[in-house]
Amino acid sequence: MQELEKHVEPNLADYDKRTALHLASCEGCTEIVVLLLEKGADVNSVDRWGRTPLSDARSFGHEDICKILESRGGIDPVGLDSQTPCYEIDYNEVGMDGATLIGEGAYGEVYLVKWRGTEVAAKTIRSSIASNQKVKHTFLKELGLWQKLRHPNIVQFLGVLKHSDRLIFLTEYLRNGSLYDILKKKGRLDSQTAVSYALDIARGMNYLHQHKPHAIIHRDLTPRNVLQDESGHLKVTDFGLSKIAQEKDAGYKMTGGTGSYRYMAPEVYRRESYGKSVDVFSFALIVHEAELPEQVADKRLMKIPVHPYPQFCTLNQSRCADFIPIWVLQFSQKGIQDGSDEGQVNGFYMRCVELARKAIGYTSPNPIVGCVIVKNGRLLVKGFTPKLFSLRLR
Numbered sequence: 001m002q003e004l005e006k007h008v009e010p011n012l013a014d015y016d017k018r019t020a021l022h023l024a025s026c027e028g029c030t031e032i033v034v035l036l037l038e039k040g041a042d043v044n045s046v047d048r049w050g051r052t053p054l055s056d057a058r059s060f061g062h063e064d065i066c067k068i069l070e071s072r073g074g075i076d077p078v079g080l081d082s083q084t085p086c087y088e089i090d091y092n093e094v095g096m097d098g099a100t101l102i103g104e105g106a107y108g109e110v111y112l113v114k115w116r117g118t119e120v121a122a123k124t125i126r127s128s129i130a131s132n133q134k135v136k137h138t139f140l141k142e143l144g145l146w147q148k149l150r151h152p153n154i155v156q157f158l159g160v161l162k163h164s165d166r167l168i169f170l171t172e173y174l175r176n177g178s179l180y181d182i183l184k185k186k187g188r189l190d191s192q193t194a195v196s197y198a199l200d201i202a203r204g205m206n207y208l209h210q211h212k213p214h215a216i217i218h219r220d221l222t223p224r225n226v227l228q229d230e231s232g233h234l235k236v237t238d239f240g241l242s243k244i245a246q247e248k249d250a251g252y253k254m255t256g257g258t259g260s261y262r263y264m265a266p267e268v269y270r271r272e273s274y275g276k277s278v279d280v281f282s283f284a285l286i287v288h289e290a291e292l293p294e295q296v297a298d299k300r301l302m303k304i305p306v307h308p309y310p311q312f313c314t315l316n317q318s319r320c321a322d323f324i325p326i327w328v329l330q331f332s333q334k335g336i337q338d339g340s341d342e343g344q345v346n347g348f349y350m351r352c353v354e355l356a357r358k359a360i361g362y363t364s365p366n367p368i369v370g371c372v373i374v375k376n377g378r379l380l381v382k383g384f385t386p387k388l389f390s391l392r393l394r
């Protein structure tokens with residue numbers, strides 16, 4: 001303190017590039033941490049091992065100092081590799097006893113709970129999944145990545161519950177449910193709504209694909225993983241978690257019933273190498289499902305069988321990018337016999353097939369989802385009629 005009073009530079013570092021703030025954070029000297037920050041110490045000074053003062057405060061369990069550093073913009077770049085990479089929330093702060101069950105997915109149940117006076121969603125992970133240490137580590141790593149993301153079309157991650165015998169994490173709560181629920185209720189969407197939804201999803205996905213230093217690939221983009229907020233906007237959730245399904249002995253069973261396979265690019269469930277285009281594949285299928293003509297949505301879409309593995313039509317055996325879900329192809333070949341305008345419906349499906357084909361065959365490093373939203377302020381999805389899909393952005 002005396003040295004600081006004598007105007008000694010607060011960011012002075014030793015041979016290992018460790019500053020006074022690193023030391024005070026390790027030692028749990030709260031007052032000195034506050035003083036150093038007041039005197040202009042760099043909250044994110046990085047030592048020889050890549051650790052910031054926040055990394056040190058976390059390692060030594062000085063929670064009050066962590067809060068101070070975080071409130072000043074402190075980050076923990078090594079956090080992802082530590083045992084608990086996620087922001088932790090005390091179990092006792094969350095009223096799990098009065099929780100309301102919202103739904104259940106492949107990972108476990110989802111509850112509506114209150115945390116600090118706010119309604120949030122608590123996602124519980126089955127013990128058959130979380131009891132495998134390797135799987136749990138992968139899970140926490142994915143959540144650690146999720147917690148760093150901030151975007152209006154991405155569901156906000158809040159933290160992991162500590163002092164809980166189960167693995168539970170909190171996200172913001174979206175009271176309008178999923179796009180799956182919306183499509184089930186409405187059957188089909190008018191073109192303006194479909195475009196606006198497509199834009200929301202595209203914006204969220206574009207943010208994930210532009211993530212640095214590596215793109216975040218969703219791998220399991222489905223209408224169930226797109227939720228709607230009170231204002232009607234859509235947000236993407238659960239990205240990266242399908243990696244768990246790829247862990248050996250993960251205890252994870254992808255729910256054919258929820259239809260994940262229907263939207264999943266073949267490369268993913270076949271565990272082949274893949275890139276951003278697998279999300280474009282899913283995006284394309286969701287967009288044309290949302291925009292199906294009414295008669296098709298009512299009489300055909302609901303009858304699409306859910307396969308444990310979808311049947312795929314091979315156009316060219318050598319490349320998995322040439323697979324098209326058979327139901328898209330069947331519709332395009334058979335047409336509709338229920339007194340509808342056959343030519344029109346056939347034409348629509350041909351465009352769907354074309355779009356799916358383009359999406360899965362897309363190999364350029366430029367994210368096609370990004371292209372969708374930026375072209376001259378208009379939404380352009382090739383394969384759909386420009387009239388429907390080039391409405392002005394809001």
Ligand SMILES: Nc1ncnc2c1ncn2[C@@H]1O[C@H](COP(=O)(O)OP(=O)(O)OP(=O)(O)O)[C@@H](O)[C@H]1O
Nearest residue numbers: 103104105106107110121172173174178224255258
């Ligand atoms: N943050 C949230 N806010 C509101 N409802 C949510 C939230 N997260 C999930 N839900 C709802 O909880 C239910 C279960 O969600 P969950 O993500 O566990 O599984 P899923 O996505 O339906 O299926 P799968 O695990 O096979 O992808 C869904 O009906 C979903 O709408």
